[in-house]
Amino acid sequence: MALHVWLIYLAxxxxxxxxxxxxxxxxxxxxxLYGHRRTLWTISGGVIGFVALMALSMFGIGALLxxxxxxxxxxxxxxxxxxxxxxxxxxxxxxxxxxxxxxxALKSSNALFRQGLFSAVSxxxxxxxxxxxxxxxxxxxxxxxxxxxxxxLTFAVVEGCIEYVLAHAAHRIRPWLQRRxxxxxxxxxxxxxxxxAALPLTR
Numbered sequence: 001m002a003l004h005v006w007l008i009y010l011a012x013x014x015x016x017x018x019x020x021x022x023x024x025x026x027x028x029x030x031x032x033l034y035g036h037r038r039t040l041w042t043i044s045g046g047v048i049g050f051v052a053l054m055a056l057s058m059f060g061i062g063a064l065l066x067x068x069x070x071x072x073x074x075x076x077x078x079x080x081x082x083x084x085x086x087x088x089x090x091x092x093x094x095x096x097x098x099x100x101x102x103x104x105a106l107k108s109s110n111a112l113f114r115q116g117l118f119s120a121v122s123x124x125x126x127x128x129x130x131x132x133x134x135x136x137x138x139x140x141x142x143x144x145x146x147x148x149x150x151x152x153l154t155f156a157v158v159e160g161c162i163e164y165v166l167a168h169a170a171h172r173i174r175p176w177l178q179r180r181x182x183x184x185x186x187x188x189x190x191x192x193x194x195x196x197a198a199l200p201l202t203r
Contacts, residue, residue, distance in 0.1 A: 001139065001150050009137045013155050015191050016133070017162040023050075023119050024166055030112065031167025039167035041109045042116035046163065047156045049120025054155065057130035058138075058148050080196045082132040087193030091186050 001009075017024070023046040030039040107115075120126065138147060 001137070001142065001147050005137055005139065006150065006154070009151065010154060010158070012133070012136075013158050014162075017155075017159045019191075023116065023159075024163055026116060026119050027163035028166045028170050030115075031170035034107065034112070036164065036168040036170070038109070038112060040164065041112035043160055043163045043167065045113040045116030045118075046120045047116075047160050049117045050126065050159060051152045051156055053121060053127045054130050054134070054152050055148065057127050058134050058144070058151070060131070076135050078132065080132075080136070082129075082196070084193045084196035087190065087196060091190065091193070094182065 023043075026046070027039055027043055030042045134151065137151065138144070
């Protein structure tokens with residue numbers, strides 16, 4: 001993967017990881033309930049789930065590229081339209097509700113890991129998102145397996161670090177998101193829409 005493509009991908013993944021989603025909110029809630037160290041189990045499960053979905057999505061894209069030379073161009077434009085649609089939905093979404101249940105019993109490490117994993121793999125929107133997102137950065141003349149390794153490792157590190165920061169700062173971030181959640185959604189939604197419009201044109 002060319003350096004300039006990876007840098008664009010890194011910026012896009014960072015923006016993606018900062019947007020509100022089930023696993024980010026789960027890390028935030030578990031950080032408040034169980035502490036940031038125990039929440040590492042939740043984060044690990046979620047990251048592994050995301051990487052598995054990335055593999056399914058990316059190698060499905062690879063099979064499609066083998067069938068049609070123009071498939072990547074078509075995927076880029078369809079994916080860009082999908083990202084714009086997601087951005088509009090996020091712009092219009094209400095503020096996030098972060099009311100954590102009180103008096104929770106302490107969960108085992110395995111239970112936290114399973115919850116993070118299930119939260120990632122049970123969301124059908126994730127694999128659709130990766131199907132729209134990843135083609136924007138695939139270079140068909142390069143080794144697909146190597147590109148997957150770079151993309152998956154980059155995503156895992158960025159997503160894991162951001163979720164850990166959320167878990168560590170849970171008590172400080174929760175009130176801010178409650179007050180500013182709508183503005184935060186609009187900011188993230190605008191970034192998604194801009195990314196969807198710009199990425200298909202990027203070479």
